[in-house]
Amino acid sequence: MADSLLQELEQRGFINQCSNMDAVKDLLNDDKIAVYLGSDPTADSLHVGHLVPIMMMRWLQKYGHKPIMLVGGATGRIGDPSGRDTGRPMMSEEVLAKNVAGLKKSYSKFLKFGDGQSDAITVDNYDWMKTYSHLDFLAQYGLDFTIPRMLSMESVKKRLENGMSFLEFNYMTFQAVDFLTLYKKYNCMLQLCGADQWGNAVMGIELIRKKCGKEAYVLSTALLTDSNGNKIGKSAGNAVWVNEDKTSPYEYYQYFRNTPDDLVEKFLKIFTEIPLEEIAELSKKQGAELNEVKKRLAFAATEIAHGTDAARAAEDAATALFAGGVSANAPSFDLKMDAPMGIIDFLVAVKLFDSKSEARRMVEQGGIQIDGEKITDKDYVVNPRDSIMVQRGKKVFLKVNNK
Numbered sequence: 539m540a541d542s543l544l545q546e547l548e549q550r551g552f553i554n555q556c557s558n559m560d561a562v563k564d565l566l567n568d569d570k571i572a573v574y575l576g577s578d579p580t581a582d583s584l585h586v587g588h589l590v591p592i593m594m595m596r597w598l599q600k601y602g603h604k605p606i607m608l609v610g611g612a613t614g615r616i617g618d619p620s621g622r623d624t625g626r627p628m629m630s631e632e633v634l635a636k637n638v639a640g641l642k643k644s645y646s647k648f649l650k651f652g653d654g655q656s657d658a659i660t661v662d663n664y665d666w667m668k669t670y671s672h673l674d675f676l677a678q679y680g681l682d683f684t685i686p687r688m689l690s691m692e693s694v695k696k697r698l699e700n701g702m703s704f705l706e707f708n709y710m711t712f713q714a715v716d717f718l719t720l721y722k723k724y725n726c727m728l729q730l731c732g733a734d735q736w737g738n739a740v741m742g743i744e745l746i747r748k749k750c751g752k753e754a755y756v757l758s759t760a761l762l763t764d765s766n767g768n769k770i771g772k773s774a775g776n777a778v779w780v781n782e783d784k785t786s787p788y789e790y791y792q793y794f795r796n797t798p799d800d801l802v803e804k805f806l807k808i809f810t811e812i813p814l815e816e817i818a819e820l821s822k823k824q825g826a827e828l829n830e831v832k833k834r835l836a837f838a839a840t841e842i843a844h845g846t847d848a849a850r851a852a853e854d855a856a857t858a859l860f861a862g863g864v865s866a867n868a869p870s871f872d873l874k875m876d877a878p879m880g881i882i883d884f885l886v887a888v889k890l891f892d893s894k895s896e897a898r899r900m901v902e903q904g905g906i907q908i909d910g911e912k913i914t915d916k917d918y919v920v921n922p923r924d925s926i927m928v929q930r931g932k933k934v935f936l937k938v939n940n941k
Contacts, residue, residue: 541567544563544566550807550808550814555736555756556756556758561753561755562755565727565755570655571604571725571727572606572724572728573598574607574608574716574720575592575605576607576613576663576731578610578613579614580637581637582637582784583781583784584779586809587761589648590759590760591730592648594730594757594759595607596648598730599656599658604655604656604659605658605659606720606724607649607661608716609661612664612667613709613716614634616705643781647842648842663712663716667712682745683714691737691741693734693738694707710737710741713738714738715742717729717746717754718742721746728756728757729742729756743756762808782844782848787840790844791839792836792856793836794836794840797836802835803817803821805835806838812834820834837849837850859935870936870938871888872938873939873941876922878920880918881913885900885901885906885928885930888938890930900930901913905931906928906930922940924939925937925940926940
């Protein structure tokens with residue numbers, strides 16, 4: 539059973555590194571185990587860049603193992619230095635609470651939660667970290683972490699060059715205590731993580747060994763990158779969110795529909811549950827047939843994240859819009875217009891652009907259409923009416939309702 543699971547994960551491209559593959563194989567063969575994966579609440583939704591380990595956890599659950607999804611209410615107050623050149627901004631308690639709730643919503647889209655043996659549970663590390671005073675924490679764990687070992691971590695080395703704070707320096711100790719806590723409470727012996735979390739996760743293995751004299755293990759996934767090798771994530775400015783209030787099912791569908799040709803096979807393996815044998819055949823398609831494969835990818839990925847009905851609605855909307863029609867399922871935005879608006883202000887108001895300079899540049903390049911009319915004049919005025927169909931480039935449509 540473990541052989542087939544690990545083979546599935548390997549062939550789909552999930553596995554990047556394992557602390558002890560033979561031991562993990564034996565562990566998965568011996569019993570159904572608890573496996574943990576954590577995310578800090580830096581936003582109120584997961585994004586596509588988070589989904590590689592999430593989808594790997596989904597496969598583990600399909601094979602009968604129990605997911606423990608950790609929300610970093612405590613570590614989110616520190617900020618993970620991994621993969622960053624600067625410290626993360628501090629968040630208010632209100633923002634933290636909102637983000638924790640959003641992450642739990644995202645998790646539920648990919649995993650089954652409940653009271654069953656393989657049903658997922660959610661934990662928040664703030665629940666145990668808040669019980670320690672500074673002196674308590676140092677007394678209990680201070681001798682278990684050495685400065686040379688902590689300085690050897692790549693995440694620390696990179697941040698030291700830019701003035702790493704003492705706050706951030708403590709991050710790996712918190713994550714190690716998380717693994718120890720879950721080991722003690724749930725007999726959790728396996729942690730999943732992204733490649734950039736490897737050092738932090740290994741510290742947990744070492745802490746469990748010191749405190750309990752037992753072995754635990756880490757399985758990491760490769761980071762998701764675009765065709766240019768850039769990390770796909772919120773901080774990179776190209777996030778596609780999981781929760782529908784941040785990225786609509788239609789936009790989610792369109793993201794996968796527009797997958798670059800060289801990433802189609804990779805995305806089919808990671809973001810869908812289409813059998814590998816079928817993916818091998820789909821990956822041979824070229825030209826117009828490859829476009830049909832992208833539609834299959836988009837539908838399958840959207841169905842997992844948003845359900846069958848939403849995937850069908852997104853597919854129907856895309857078909858209608860690209861045929862020159864208007865679909866009731868097109869993404870929409872409500873904007874109260876009592877008077878005419880300049881095109882630049884209008885485009886920013888409906889959130890198609892973050893800045894006026896970006897909107898102006900797109901207009902001047904001929905990349906904007908209003909109700910099918912190409913707009914190239916930056917002084918163009920949009921007059922109020924019940925609804926306005928806006929097209930940005932060739933593939934982004936937005937129905938603006940005057941409400």
